[in-house]
Amino acid sequence: MARISIFGIGYVGVVAAACLAKDGHDVIAVDVDAGKIDAINEGLSPIVENGLDDLVKEVVAAGKLSATDDVEYAINNTSASFVCVGTPSAPDGSVGLKYVELVCQNIGAAVAKKDDFHSVIIRSTIVPGSCEGTCIPVLEAASGKKAGAEFGVGYYPEFLRESTAIEDYYDPGLIAFGALDDATRDILTDLNKNLNCQIHTVDLRTAEMVKYTSNIWRAIKVTFANEIGNIAKSCGLDGQSVMEILCSDHKVNMSPYFMRPGFAFGGSCLPKDVRALRHLAAVNNTPAPLLHAVLEANEAQIGKAEAMINSSKATKVGFVGISFKPGTDDMRESPLAELAARLIKTGVVVEIYDPFVHEAYANENSTAGRGNDVVPDLKDRLNPDLSSMIEGSDAIVVGNIYKDTLEELVAVNDKPMIDLTRISRTRVSGDDYHGICW
Ligand SMILES: NC(=O)c1ccc[n+]([C@@H]2O[C@H](COP(=O)([O-])OP(=O)(O)OC[C@H]3O[C@@H](n4cnc5c(N)ncnc54)[C@H](O)[C@@H]3O)[C@@H](O)[C@H]2O)c1
Numbered sequence: 239m240a241r242i243s244i245f246g247i248g249y250v251g252v253v254a255a256a257c258l259a260k261d262g263h264d265v266i267a268v269d270v271d272a273g274k275i276d277a278i279n280e281g282l283s284p285i286v287e288n289g290l291d292d293l294v295k296e297v298v299a300a301g302k303l304s305a306t307d308d309v310e311y312a313i314n315n316t317s318a319s320f321v322c323v324g325t326p327s328a329p330d331g332s333v334g335l336k337y338v339e340l341v342c343q344n345i346g347a348a349v350a351k352k353d354d355f356h357s358v359i360i361r362s363t364i365v366p367g368s369c370e371g372t373c374i375p376v377l378e379a380a381s382g383k384k385a386g387a388e389f390g391v392g393y394y395p396e397f398l399r400e401s402t403a404i405e406d407y408y409d410p411g412l413i414a415f416g417a418l419d420d421a422t423r424d425i426l427t428d429l430n431k432n433l434n435c436q437i438h439t440v441d442l443r444t445a446e447m448v449k450y451t452s453n454i455w456r457a458i459k460v461t462f463a464n465e466i467g468n469i470a471k472s473c474g475l476d477g478q479s480v481m482e483i484l485c486s487d488h489k490v491n492m493s494p495y496f497m498r499p500g501f502a503f504g505g506s507c508l509p510k511d512v513r514a515l516r517h518l519a520a521v522n523n524t525p526a527p528l529l530h531a532v533l534e535a536n537e538a539q540i541g542k543a544e545a546m547i548n549s550s551k552a553t554k555v556g557f558v559g560i561s562f563k564p565g566t567d568d569m570r571e572s573p574l575a576e577l578a579a580r581l582i583k584t585g586v587v588v589e590i591y592d593p594f595v596h597e598a599y600a601n602e603n604s605t606a607g608r609g610n611d612v613v614p615d616l617k618d619r620l621n622p623d624l625s626s627m628i629e630g631s632d633a634i635v636v637g638n639i640y641k642d643t644l645e646e647l648v649a650v651n652d653k654p655m656i657d658l659t660r661i662s663r664t665r666v667s668g669d670d671y672h673g674i675c676w
Pocket of ligand 1: 248249250251268269274323324340396
């Protein structure tokens with residue numbers, strides 16, 4: 239069993255403290271608020287949360303949880319600390335780190351005087367780079383010790399929801415953490431080992447980003463549901479019924495499908511349907527800011543790819559894929575076609591390898607080039623020989639992945655490659671390789 243100090247007895251801190259104590263660990267809670275410290279030591283929960291009154295009463299009576307404002311006492315009597323203080327927005331909207339900084343300073347000063355190894359694990363929500371840019375420097379300065387060697391550092395975001403916090407603690411949807419050192423990683427692995435949940439052990443920054451991604455995703459889901467509800471109501475429909483039906487599809491709608499960062503959406507349906515619902519909302523005097531933002535964001539992704547290609551200074555660009563997705567010759571509102579057209583307009587020579595669009599022309603299908611109204615001379619730009627297209631290009635844009643092209647694309651190392659889909663899961667931007675979101 240571990241000995242853990244928890245800094246900040248707010249919603250996150252007190253739930254973690256009580257649940258860890260219930261699991262048999264020895265927990266010391268630390269706060270600057272005397273009222274909260276007294277409440278805990280009297281066996282009372284300082285916050286209102288389902289089941290927490292009984293839990294705090296039980297673990298305090300069992301001698302497993304106590305509270306103090308004495309930082310040195312807490313550090314000396316535990317081997318790991320969780321930092322759970324608030325991170326309210328700063329006036330400019332940035333994450334407010336003043337409480338986290340102060341606690342790191344206090345913990346660092348106590349760690350300076352402690353001989354045994356101590357792990358400092360941040361649980362407060364902090365933007366990517368905060369551990370490395372703020373917490374670690376403050377801890378090192380205050381302790382005079384080296385992070386990762388003479389004391390441990392971890393980032394272990396909390397995902398609980400108030401009102402179901404204890405339930406969420408024992409049945410979490412997600413566990414992810416990062417650690418600078420093995421000792422801290424082992425503590426976190428051990429604390430989570432009995433939970434029925436996949437554990438993602440990552441680096442500090444990824445763990446920080448996962449927390450924001452989770453919260454922003456929740457915020458976007460609420461906003462989306464509300465916007466659909468408002469538009470449905472404006473049509474005399476029940477938005478809750480509409481959303482329930484949407485959510486019954488676990489194959490596409492409520493699944494990882496469409497959740498992979500990459501290039502803009504396109505095709506014959508999504509762009510026109512977003513426009514049409516946005517128009518209907520406007521006709522019904524119903525604001526639809528999210529629908530506006532969706533089209534704006536999609537356009538920005540095309541602009542981003544264009545800027546990446548322009549920075550390569552290439553005058554001859556080879557496109558792998560031009561239809562709106564692999565496996566089809568359909569070019570209706572293909573963002574790749576739009577991207578190619580913009581380059582052509584600026585004088586860039588564009589050649590295209592797309593086996594499906596090529597096949598349609600080779601078979602003399604009457605619908606060959608279907609949906610293309612932006613790329614001039616499409617047929618003449620098609621090159622069915624990938625090697626010769628690569629050879630004749632200054633830069634390669636990978637828009638669609640075709641299985642039999644992968645080996646050759648992965649081997650390209652003598653010219654810029656702008657990858658909009660990811661030819662290899664392990665590739666990240668560097669040297670001549672530029673992934674749009676990786
Ligand atoms: N509330 C949630 O549901 C939730 C869920 C997940 C993550 N988070 C994140 O966890 C963090 C904590 O959130 P919260 O809602 O528990 O905050 P909170 O405001 O309820 O509690 C913070 C506690 O920290 C204490 N504190 C401030 N300075 C201190 C210091 N120097 N030393 C010791 N204690 C100090 C405060 O007195 C307070 O009791 C935030 O970053 C938040 O974004 C919150």
